[in-house]
Amino acid sequence: MNAADVSIETIHHELTAFARRARASAGRLHPELSLVSYTLLGHLEDVGGCRATDLAAHYALDKSTVSRQVSALERAGLVERRADPQDQRVQVLHLTPAGTEILAQVTASRRVAFRERLAGWPEEDLERFAGYLLRYNAAAGGVTFKAAPATD
Numbered sequence: 001m002n003a004a005d006v007s008i009e010t011i012h013h014e015l016t017a018f019a020r021r022a023r024a025s026a027g028r029l030h031p032e033l034s035l036v037s038y039t040l041l042g043h044l045e046d047v048g049g050c051r052a053t054d055l056a057a058h059y060a061l062d063k064s065t066v067s068r069q070v071s072a073l074e075r076a077g078l079v080e081r082r083a084d085p086q087d088q089r090v091q092v093l094h095l096t097p098a099g100t101e102i103l104a105q106v107t108a109s110r111r112v113a114f115r116e117r118l119a120g121w122p123e124e125d126l127e128r129f130a131g132y133l134l135r136y137n138a139a140a141g142g143v144t145f146k147a148a149p150a151t152d
Helices: 003-029 035-047 052-059 063-075 097-117 123-140
Strands: 079-084 087-095
Touching: 035 052, 035 063, 035 087, 035 097, 052 063, 052 087, 063 079, 087 097
Parallel strands: none
Antiparallel strands: 079 087
């Protein structure tokens, strides 16, 4: 195995470990908010509401998967459907005040966890790491997340 292959194997291993930790920690941050639910709520907040089919297309998920997730979020009182002002036949998903509050709580908890984990890193390393993640996700094709504003 050459050096590039070793690096790719390490990246694969570490990203897999990261994904597993993220899924596992989601339930600890808020018991009724899975990683997928958190992601969907974040997208609804970022775009100011959208259709369930838009969520499915954005995340390349099956419509039935999104439908189940959205139904659970509605039952929990975190999301509501509203008629689209331009086309009353279309239902647009929006965060409820409770959804906005829970999303803010979980986001704040995640920021604290990241700050703790990265506390000893020099600023240049943080900038480089952020740039690499942006570049990697851009190459993955389309699923992007808005960078959060600094909260210091």
